[in-house]
Each structure stands twice: as structure tokens, then as C-alpha cells.
Amino acid sequence: MSYENWSARGRTPGETETEVRSALDAPQVRTRQDAAIALVDAAESGLDRETIDALGERALEDDDPEVRQFAVEALGVAGAAPAVVRQALDDAEPWVRAEAVVALSRAGGDADQPLLVECIKTDPHPAVREYAAQFLGGVAEDVPEAERILAAMLAREPNAFARAKAAESLGELATDRAEQALEAHGVTDQSEDVARAAKQALASARGTDPEELDVEIGPPSAPGSGPDTPAEQSVDGYDPAGSFDSARSGSGSPAPGGAPGFEPRRDLNTDPEDRT
CATH class of the missing domain: 1.25.10.10 (Leucine-rich Repeat Variant)
Known part of the structure; x- marks a missing residue:
């Protein structure tokens, strides 16, 4: 041993x-x-x-x-x-x-689509949503739902690591709708890491080399800039542990994930273009 x-x-x-x-x-x-x-x-x-x-x-x-x-x-x-x-x-x-x-x-585990979608929609911590997004593309049986959740996550999720995993899963789905989401919300992301992950995912979905894509990634973001700055991740009075039960029950916690105004159950349940 x-x-x-x-x-x-x-x-x-x-x-x-x-x-x-x-x-x-x-x-x-x-x-x-x-x-x-x-x-x-x-x-x-x-x-x-x-x-x-x-x-x-x-x-x-x-x-x-x-x-x-x-x-x-x-x-x-x-x-x-x-x-x-x-x-x-x-x-x-x-x-x-x-x-x-x-x-x-x-491999051979027990994570199915309903479980991962529930984690993405309701867990107040970005790491949980990140891992759920990472594995969703590989187990999706209801592909339209997975496309919708991952596309909305790529467009609205405040945490860059979670958005990058959503991009990777969209590339794994490799559907027309997934490619559209990667083009509209991934390669244009203000986080260079997310944009590069989206470009790689788009190339994978199309079966080509990333360098052959006619896609330009914007200039690198300055250190500490973008949607993951400490100021945007903190919310006065927000306690992830204390807010966890209410978030999972669907009552809504103040800014799950630490981003002001972000509510996964609301923001990740519709197409990015549908939000009013």
C-alpha cells in the first residue's frame, strides 16, 4: 500500500x-x-x-x-x-x-443532468457551479436544456473560472446553438482566459485548429480587472454558509457567488437574449 x-x-x-x-x-x-x-x-x-x-x-x-x-x-x-x-x-x-x-x-459516477443543473442554478459558491458546468456537457441527455443553461452561464455567471468551464462544455456539446453562444458570449469575454477557453471550445466543436478560426480575442485584461474583482465578489452582509439553505430551496439569496444582482435560478434559466 x-x-x-x-x-x-x-x-x-x-x-x-x-x-x-x-x-x-x-x-x-x-x-x-x-x-x-x-x-x-x-x-x-x-x-x-x-x-x-x-x-x-x-x-x-x-x-x-x-x-x-x-x-x-x-x-x-x-x-x-x-x-x-x-x-x-x-x-x-x-x-x-x-x-x-x-x-x-x-467515470461511471452518479452525477446526472438534473443534479448538475440544480447545482449550477442554486449553489451560492462559484466553485460548485464551475465543476457542475465542467461535467454537464458530458452527461447531457436533454441537450436543449444543457445548451440554454451553459449559454446563459457563459453570458451572466460572474466568476471567470465557471464561465470558462461553461465554454468547455458548450464545445463538448458541439451543436449549432452551442457554437452561437461561444461566438456571441465566449470569445468576446473580457477575461482573456475565458475568451481563450471559448475559442478552443469553438475549434473543438468545429473539428478544426483554433488558429484557423477567424476569431479575434480582445487585448488581455489588466490584472484584477473584469467580473471577478474583489469589489464585485463581495456583498455587504452576504454569508455563503448562512445563505446556503435559502439559495438551495429557491427562495433566492443576496447575490449567490458574491456578484451583486446575480441570481442563478433566475439568470441561468432563460436564454441570454430573453432577459429583460
Whole structure:
């Protein structure tokens, strides 16, 4: 049994899976973190049923958010306990929820279109929406809905990383409507990273080299400019953890994702051209 994760080197709390599993119950937070990280690597070769059960308990009940996050990641690598991982989508810590999206979206995973669309529309943290957008193109069965959600996200989502993943998924869909969205809202994005991702996605959709596209990307944005500046990401009184329940229930939180006036359930449910 080897543990190659860089952050666990020299700190693996055991020589066998049984010893590492026992360390998940240690009173020291750092020991539990190291055990969960070590099991992320070990999961690639498969884990015992007892270890999967122990990780499931840590994923849902540990007081430390990093232990919960690493436990979810290990379960995802092992392709185990999808019901537990789905429950982690309701965690108060955004990075646990984001890891749950990734875990459910792994090859042969349990992330379907309704789940990913719900995460995009309702989660108040941009990382969760980013990962949901990244995987939506690969599982879309209702292609028109996926086109609409991703196109609206590319046009309105305040976070550049999330917009870039929406562009990539549109390229994966490779439909006429997806190409139109990439041309209208992607390659013209004020974030150079998003514009380049959109150009690459457009080329992929058309089966050509990006350099062969007759598409010009605007001048690089200045550092700190664009829709992801601290001023635009902060909202007085906005608490992602406190607003999470209301956002997921659809009642609307003040600016999910930290962008004033951005409401995913409203803004991502219509075509970009339909908003009045």
C-alpha cells in the first residue's frame, strides 16, 4: 500500500489500510486529515468495505471541513458510497460540496443532468457551479436544456473560472446553438482566459485548429480587472454558509457567488437574449 499524495508524505498515520482507517477516528484533527488524504491515493486500488464505511462517516459527521472534503474525494476515487456523496452536496462548507460534484462526476459516477443543473442554478459558491458546468456537457441527455443553461452561464455567471468551464462544455456539446453562444458570449469575454477557453471550445466543436478560426480575442485584461474583482465578489452582509439553505430551496439569496444582482435560478434559466 503506497501513499503518493504530496501533502501526506512522511505523515501517513499507518503502514496498512487497517491502521490508516483507525486513524480516521483519532482525536487530533491533523491525524484525521492525513489519514483521509492517504486513503485518496489508496482508493485507486480499491478499499475495504470497512474503510468505505469509515470514510462515509467522516464525510458526513467530522467536525473538520478538510477531513470531510478528503473523505468525499477518497470515496469518489473509489467509486463508492454515492448516496453518502450526494448527502455531502448539502454540506455547509463549499469545498466539500464542490468535491462531491467531482466525486459524483467521475467515470461511471452518479452525477446526472438534473443534479448538475440544480447545482449550477442554486449553489451560492462559484466553485460548485464551475465543476457542475465542467461535467454537464458530458452527461447531457436533454441537450436543449444543457445548451440554454451553459449559454446563459457563459453570458451572466460572474466568476471567470465557471464561465470558462461553461465554454468547455458548450464545445463538448458541439451543436449549432452551442457554437452561437461561444461566438456571441465566449470569445468576446473580457477575461482573456475565458475568451481563450471559448475559442478552443469553438475549434473543438468545429473539428478544426483554433488558429484557423477567424476569431479575434480582445487585448488581455489588466490584472484584477473584469467580473471577478474583489469589489464585485463581495456583498455587504452576504454569508455563503448562512445563505446556503435559502439559495438551495429557491427562495433566492443576496447575490449567490458574491456578484451583486446575480441570481442563478433566475439568470441561468432563460436564454441570454430573453432577459429583460
